[in-house]
Amino acid sequence: MEVIIRSTEEEGSLLAAKIIERQVRDKARSVLGLATGRTPLNLYKNLIRLHQERGLNFSQTVTFNLDEYVGLGPDNPNSYYSFMHENFFKHINIDLQNTHIPNGFDPDLRTACNRYEAQIKEAGGIDLQLLGLGSNGHIGFNEPTGSLMSRTWLKILSRQTMKDNATFFESPGQVPSHVITMGIGTILESEWCLLLAFGEGKAQAVTQMIEGPVTSICPASALQLHPRVTVILDEPSAAGLKLAHHYRWIDSQKLEWQRYD
Ligand code: GLP
Secondary structure: OEEEEEOOHHHHHHHHHHHHHHHHHHOOOOEEEEOOOOOOHHHHHHHHHHHHHHOOOOOOOEEEEOEEEOOOOOOOOOOHHHHHHHHOHHHOOOOHHHEEOOOOOOOOHHHHHHHHHHHHHHOOOOOEEEEOOOOOOOEOOEOOOOOOOOOOEEEEOOHHHHHHHHHHOOOHHHOOOEEEEOOHHHHHOOOEEEEEEOOHHHHHHHHHHHHOOOEOOEHHHHHHHOOOEEEEEEOOOOOOOOOHHHHHHHHHOOOHHHOOO
């Protein structure tokens, strides 16, 4: 894994935006895997600014979101469909026909999962998959002990995740318990994974993901098996890493063509 530690969340988010900017400028029809949650909000703001001020063009970009709550339709303000439209899509020139979010409102959810996998394949696979990190080590909504070979599937959320995500809802009782998420196997097939984790609340999961064993107890540790993963952290989320000095040294030794900023 390429581990990059920046002083603050703002700096980390800016770097992530530069990586995505380069991807989209290099390949207009990039297929981006996108994430929701608090973590990518600053990144999306940066990308919107790059679109408005520097003409970053998303007209050919194709997107696939990681996950969605079961039972929340597009009109529900807590659906990830609404999240993406409010926080990103409506501010850029993306063709909404090219955006994909799992359909948690489909009467046949298993077929919806299989269809989502087929759509990713039809699009040629994901070039760059953006990921956040759950405080319990989940990626997408792949909770601890789920299969590391999984494909897009239905999952039941852990209590921890329901608690973590309750702040988005009016009351904790409104948080859906069921979700659709890309599987770990789906995520690992992406060409490149870009994971962001900020704040001390993520420090334990970050340490397990990078320096712990590959285990379904920490689903994000499966990323150790992927040949191209970039992890961007801030100081608080990196606080538990034993080899932080090593990652900083590697970062400082990079050649011009290896650097993102
Ligand atoms: C959520 C989402 C994930 C996200 C993670 C972290 O439940 N399903 O895709 O990366 O948990 O969320 P946050 O960024 O709000 O900490």
